[in-house]
Amino acid sequence: MTGLRPPPLDRIPSTLSCLADYESLARERLDDGAWAHVAGAAADGLTAQRNREAFDRLTVRPRILRDVAGGATAVTLLGRRLAHPVLLAPIAYQRLFHPDGERATAMAAEAVDAVMVVSTLASETLEAIAQAGGAGQRWFQLYWQGDRAATLALCERAQAAGCEALVLTVDSPVTAFRNDLRRAGFRLPDGVSAANLPDGRMPPPGGAGRHPVFDGAMAAAPRWADVAWLCGAQPLPVLVKGVLHPDDAAEAVALGCAGVVVSNHGGRTLDGTPASIEALPAVAAGVAGRGAVLLDGGVRRGTDILKARALGADAVLIGRPATMALAAAGALGVAHAVKLLVEELAVAMALCGLASLDDAGPELLG
Template identity: 55%
Template sequence: MSLPPLQQLPADLVSAADYQRYASQYLSANAQAYIDSAAADELSHAANLAAFGRYQLQTRVLADVRGGHCRSELFGLQLSHPLLLAPIAYQKLAHADGERAAAYAATAVGSSMLVSTLASTPLEDIAAAAQAPLWFQLYWQPQRELTLQLVQRAEAAGYRALVLTVDAPLAGVRNAEQRAGFALPPGVYAANLPEQQPLPELETGQSMVFEGFMAQAPSWQDIAWLRAHTRLPILLKGILSPHDALLALEHGVDGLIVSNHGGRVLDTVPASLDALPAIAGVVAGRVPLLLDGGVRRGTDILKALALGASAVLIGRPFVHALAVAGALGVAHLLRILQEELEVAMALTGCRTLADLGPDVLWTPHGKA
């Protein structure tokens, strides 16, 4: 049985890992199976975490970093730190206030949130709860009309950008969820979509993958259509290939999120951080890059930015914090990560994010 969220934070909640440890007491087994699971053998999920450990930082001493900060700006958002909440579905699994609490907390401490199409709260209510603008994460719908309705609702509610997830045209094979028999509990559902979403109709012998879900999946032509139907910046989330990054630029995309979906879609793909340098190389600063996957420390943020990201997303850690202490937990976690980032910046001689580059990463014999 899960416990009610904390109203006061215990002294030993000092890191993202501590929130994960506590969350097991506050999440139901059903919710934990959904939030913490990944695809198949969960190797890509593990790789996301391990990738940051392969990079070491190069300290610099006697640097004058007085007046330093980690403020940043993205698509008109003024951020206290280059850290946003990733789009996570069904946040009411973790807390009764769900996405409303997370959005309120993020914007209250100078961050922002990517609101999922599969949010368990209407996107308008989430925007109303926030203290600053949000971004909307879009899952392509089987009919363009439904997709356009979501886009128009996001525009009307004041969202500042659209983030189209392109790496999950169908769900991954998440064995941990299957073993647990995960099911959405009463009262938790995709509040932004029609209640009835029938499966594709197939003829005998047809594949649900190829003739079903993939027949309804978006293509590059749909990216061009979306670009023509919205005034908002468009980011593609789920890019791991430099070739796809270049195609995205050709289709007028305004930003890219390098992500393997937290390892939840296809197992044994590379860690997001490992894919970042090659993508940063071909994009060459033409659009902002964000990194999603495995961020647990301020030093992780520093490493991602040193390798070419403009900002990072966190997913599971903030849902753990939400489960433990609601909006208070999410705000506290973001403060922890910001302070860790500031410490790492100061000790590597970086006064602002503009000072960050590959030279903050240690290499043998000082070679780049």
């Protein structure tokens, strides 16, 4: 441990006043490879860019002179009341960005009441993360482990370490074209590996067939029947992450999932998809109140959260901003980034005359 302590949130320099301010600090701290890993995107980066532009195209219309006394940013998610709707997205190999890695993020999450979604590719053990995270709420992001037995064993370990929900990521069964990573010559440094997987890495694809994609990686990927099985094989609620089509959302909840995460992996897998905020309304309609709807991709401001709520999201996750804050200032940075976003949300709510996020509907936009 490198001296983990609760973040002293009152001692932040005023130059760090919004999430974007962490970016330049993170750039200074990271080498070219780690920087490309966090800041980059698949292929031409069209989806990553679109995630932001689509948020910026939306406008919120304030309502004035309303009484918002007693207001709060609280939301209900999977039957639990949360102080605010900002979750920490699953981020692989956090020791790439800070020596305290996922333990720092877990500590920050507890300090600012944010749910932390721990990646299958975490570079710290689930048990060490649980210890650092104390009473904080954690979920586990699941990458399919090639077969049901290995997948279930990993889920059981996550549950034993206190994770309260599973987020099955399904949008990246094959490695994307990360031209930026290749150009930067990125490889995982010694000492950083997937600490919760045998041999520190994902199981190698079978590859028995002729084609490395269709008969290799895709042969080891989960299908809908596996999703249904997972919902019944263990007690934790399951959310599917990487949903952009309403029919897939409807299928997920029909099979027993507790919800979906509208996501294009921050534009890091298939380039050229809709922005997640563009896909949200139809996906929410596909869920039709039968489960939770979360969104990630491009959330950078409190008003982005309002926009997402207005279009049907229960909560949002942040990926890159939290990672850059981790790189810049460890647990303190992550906690501060969440705090900034929640403060922005409260101000945006007040300026829109909203005392509760339950009242943020489509009429807020325009």
